[in-house]
Amino acid sequence: MGIQESTAGHVAATGQQFTLERGGATATVTALAAGLRSYERGGTALVESYPEDRIAPGAAGITLAPFANRIDGGLWQLNGAPQQLDITEVPLSNAIHGLLRNTAYHPLEQDAHHVLLEAAIHPQHGYPFLLRHQVRYGLDGDGHLRVSQTLHNDSAAAAPFVLGAHPYFTIGGTAPEDLQVQLNADTFLQADARMIPTGMSPVVGKFDLRAGRPVPESLMDTAFTDLVTDDGVGRHTLSAPDGRSVSLWHDGSVEYVHVYITGTFPGRTLAVAMEPMTGPANAFNSGDGLRWLAPGESFTMNWGIESVL
Numbered sequence: 001m002g003i004q005e006s007t008a009g010h011v012a013a014t015g016q017q018f019t020l021e022r023g024g025a026t027a028t029v030t031a032l033a034a035g036l037r038s039y040e041r042g043g044t045a046l047v048e049s050y051p052e053d054r055i056a057p058g059a060a061g062i063t064l065a066p067f068a069n070r071i072d073g074g075l076w077q078l079n080g081a082p083q084q085l086d087i088t089e090v091p092l093s094n095a096i097h098g099l100l101r102n103t104a105y106h107p108l109e110q111d112a113h114h115v116l117l118e119a120a121i122h123p124q125h126g127y128p129f130l131l132r133h134q135v136r137y138g139l140d141g142d143g144h145l146r147v148s149q150t151l152h153n154d155s156a157a158a159a160p161f162v163l164g165a166h167p168y169f170t171i172g173g174t175a176p177e178d179l180q181v182q183l184n185a186d187t188f189l190q191a192d193a194r195m196i197p198t199g200m201s202p203v204v205g206k207f208d209l210r211a212g213r214p215v216p217e218s219l220m221d222t223a224f225t226d227l228v229t230d231d232g233v234g235r236h237t238l239s240a241p242d243g244r245s246v247s248l249w250h251d252g253s254v255e256y257v258h259v260y261i262t263g264t265f266p267g268r269t270l271a272v273a274m275e276p277m278t279g280p281a282n283a284f285n286s287g288d289g290l291r292w293l294a295p296g297e298s299f300t301m302n303w304g305i306e307s308v309l
Contacts, residue, residue, distance in 0.1 A: 012052035015104045018137075022113035025143025028052075031104040034117045034135035036061035036167055041143045042309050046246045048168035048271055057266045058273070059097055059166040063149055065133040066121055068164025069223070069258060069281035070094040072196045074126060076284035078160075085126030092194045097166070099124070100133060114138035129159035131293070145305040153293035160292050162279035163301045164258075168271050169248070174240040176270035182212035183236045183259060185224035189280055195221060196282050212239065215261060215270055223258045223280045225289075235306075236274050243308070248274045250303040255289050256280045276303040
């Protein structure tokens with residue numbers, strides 16, 4: 001595995017490119033946001049990709065820390081004191097997708113089939129803590145992707161956090177209109193016009209994805225919880241008419257999966273994101289799924305991508 005550059009002396013807009021190869025699979029990871037820019041197995045693309053000189057459209061493939069999704073108005077309370085984060089989703093006046101979206105990670109380890117990246121979250125207005133986010137990407141012997149995200153607290157005080165990731169899934173040349181999405185979850189989160197959760201309900205109608213639904217019937221931007229697992233592992237699947245499929249898997253550290261099915265992804269009529277998260281939008285205010293790291297402690301979220309081709 002090596003660090004790729006577009007041309008000699010030119011570093012891509014997404015920073016260093018780390019190429020992993022194993023088991024007939026190839027993945028490209030960017031230094032920027034420790035993002036998954038491409039992943040294919042057996043010559044079939046399994047995630048939506050984008051050029052190395054373009055910032056990830058729709059947050060495609062980026063990792064999220066120390067919060068995932070949104071914080072209402074970027075405002076939360078710490079021991080009774082208001083904390084104001086930068087507004088990074090201007091149309092809805094929210095903070096969105098963490099504090100490392102525009103940060104370049106650096107490699108700690110790398111070989112032909114894995115890379116371990118790290119970036120620091122420095123104390124700042126709205127989040128007065130010092131943490132390190134490590135992201136390990138690896139390919140197993142069959143070419144399936146394994147990802148672990150570990151947050152370390154280097155602060156002198158306990159720090160709140162949610163971890164997440166934002167991959168978009170595809171199956172080679174299959175038209176997205178022909179795909180089905182299946183999610184093993186019993187509850188969905190209702191949200192207001194600014195995409196802030198307002199309550200939880202049992203899945204019903206288009207939000208019941210347990211048996212699978214056609215992608216065109218499932219446009220949504222919705223978080224799900226009460227995830228159904230088998231031996232502690234959850235799986236959620238995008239499938240094609242010919243029997244091929246790609247699945248997001250995760251361990252018990254993931255308690256929410258956000259499904260974003262959109263018609264706005266560049267160059268695609270429809271795109272499907274299934275986002276593993278330890279907590280939902282606005283967790284810093286609601287407390288839902290919110291965890292706290294004591295000084296010196298660490299927490300790891302494990303997820304990955306498997307396929308049947």
